[in-house]
Amino acid sequence: MAEAQPGPSVQPLTVEYDPVTGVPAEFNECLPKDCEEYKRWKASQEAGPSSAMAALTVEDGSSEAGAAGIAAPAAAAVEKKSSKKKKGQPEVVLERNTRNKKKCITTIAGLDAFGVKLAEASKLFGKKFASGASVVKNAEGKEHIDVQGDCLEQAAELIVKQYKDKVAKSDIYVMESKKKERYFDDDEVV
Structure with missing residues (x-):
């Protein structure tokens, strides 16, 4: 039998990475x-x-x-x-969006910052307004509640009534023509 001859030794390739970019x-x-x-x-x-x-x-x-x-x-x-990166006070932002020039969607964002479970709140809004309500992620990855229909005013009242121990009237804002404004006037804030 013929003996196996050793082949050429293979050395591993060493790659140096650029300290600025982290790639070769x-x-x-x-x-x-x-x-x-x-x-x-x-x-x-x-x-x-x-x-x-x-x-x-x-x-x-x-x-x-x-x-x-x-x-x-x-x-x-x-x-x-x-x-x-320090954030200000947590706030609930209500926004009314229209689609197809007929349909309206009310978006409620920021409830989770007050310790409200969005799934339970979504179910509450769906039952109260007799419409579809779901928890949705926006482009930034933050979750908010979308309620079918124009129920912005009723949603603000329901939030204050249902979560009065967690959310104050001064924490509720509304988006009107791309400007964020307080929903309740200062004289109404308790």
Whole structure:
């Protein structure tokens, strides 16, 4: 019998990823032109490595900001971003939409922020207004209730009556001609 001769040894291929985009360097040109990674990569290519090095500074560590070193500006940037993401008070937004120039749909958004279960609320609205009501996700992925028919006024009254311990009159808004306004006047707010 013939003995098997060893074949050529195969070494695994090592790929280095670009630290800016997170993809192999040869794929950077193929990224979509409107994605953030491509824009950062293009900016770093245009600026060159010398401008990135010029932005770095060395602190002696005598001050509080110096003790943090280079991380201090990054921490300030993170803190600035988190302050923008703070949301205001939760609110219920009612909106009347028409489709096919005849049909009307009332949209109730924001009830879940008050701890109301949307499935139960949808069932309540459907029974109260004798129409179809369902929980629907919008384009942003947030859930809201769609009720068939024009029942905006009755829905606002029902929300205040049914969920008076959770939702105040001052938390209910209505969308009129793409402007959000309070539904109840300030003198009516209890």
